[in-house]
Amino acid sequence: NAGVTQTPKFQVLKTGQSMTLQCAQDMNHNSMYWYRQDPGMGLRLIYYSASEGTTDKGEVPNGYNVSRLNKREFSLRLESAAPSQTSVYFCASILAGGTGTGELFFGEGSRLTVL
Amino acid sequence: KQEVTQIPAALSVPEGENLVLNCSFTDSAIYNLQWFRQDPGKGLTSLLLIQSSQREQTSGRLNASLDKSSGRSTLYIAASQPGDSATYLCAVKGTYKYIFGTGTRLKVLA
DSSP states (O other), X not given: OOOEEEEOSEEEEOTTOOEEEEEEEOSOOSEEEEEEEETTTEEEEEEEESSTTOOEEOSOOTTEEEEEOSSXXXXXXXXXXXXXXXXXXXXXXXXXXXXXXXXOEEOOOEEEXXX | OOOEEEEOSEEEEETXXXXXXXXXXSOOOOSEEEEXXXXXXXXXXXXXXXXXXXXXXXXXXXXXXEETTTTEEEEEEOSOOXXXXXXXXXXXXXXXXXXXXXXXXXXXXX
């Protein structure tokens, strides 16, 4: 069982470069999330997609864009990377509503360094 | 706006001790509360999920309780072991999203 898969696991960028973090889940979950984790700050929500076709801003959306490509995939794009975006990024998903428990499942994380 | 607080931020205990980690939240209108464990440099592992209609959940040496009215949850770890050393995070779910506390860093000394 793959669960939630993130790519790439590691990336080094120069300031101003762009990149996309990919996330896919195979659990037929309807809601997906992108978090960033920084030392002493816990996990902060960047964007989320409550269902296919919808996306909404979280606590720290500036500098990011997202695309819910289909029910399985939710990508996070940095258009012009800045050193402040150096962080560990986590994708997560849940099955919300109906028979879903709402339990949050995480990917292994993507470590991004912006020089 | 939901805010989640975990106290203490760090805790060091001798092996074998029973311990309690605390999580408090400001908005009692939650659907779920979930406890996670995170080892250094690793991802998050789900420990326990408590739905809003439940008061507690147990898994092995772990017991989590939820008091929505007071905005509190506790994670009880019985007979702690060095392998329990990790950061423990709680997260509460509102209508659409989970909000996390900053975690408690636990060290169990052999």
